[in-house]
Amino acid sequence: EYLGIKKNTLYCWVCQKKFPYVKCGRRTMFDIKDIDTWIKEKKIAEQI
Template identity: 35%
Template sequence: MSDRWLSVEEIAEHLGVSKDTVYAWIRRREMPAHRIGRLWKFKTAEVDEWVKSGGAAEEEGRK
């Protein structure tokens, strides 16, 4: 069941951040998200890889 698409609320809970943070990451940090109609959907494996590669790091720690 880990293959299912997650909502903004679910991915925010998975990462321990707010929904506002998720929306900001989509806009500014190229968080892997897929727009389906009006909704954003996420694959857990893609988001976890993005986090591991430093995508969610604070600005000072980024290249």
């Protein structure tokens, strides 16, 4: 919900290592701060 994308898209990005995540055992977790930083970096890259 936070990003407005489908869950499948998010996990596809995780598998491709295109999105920040943390593995804890079998669980895949996401840190809001890392996501916000990732979004800012993508915005900057698109403006260049």
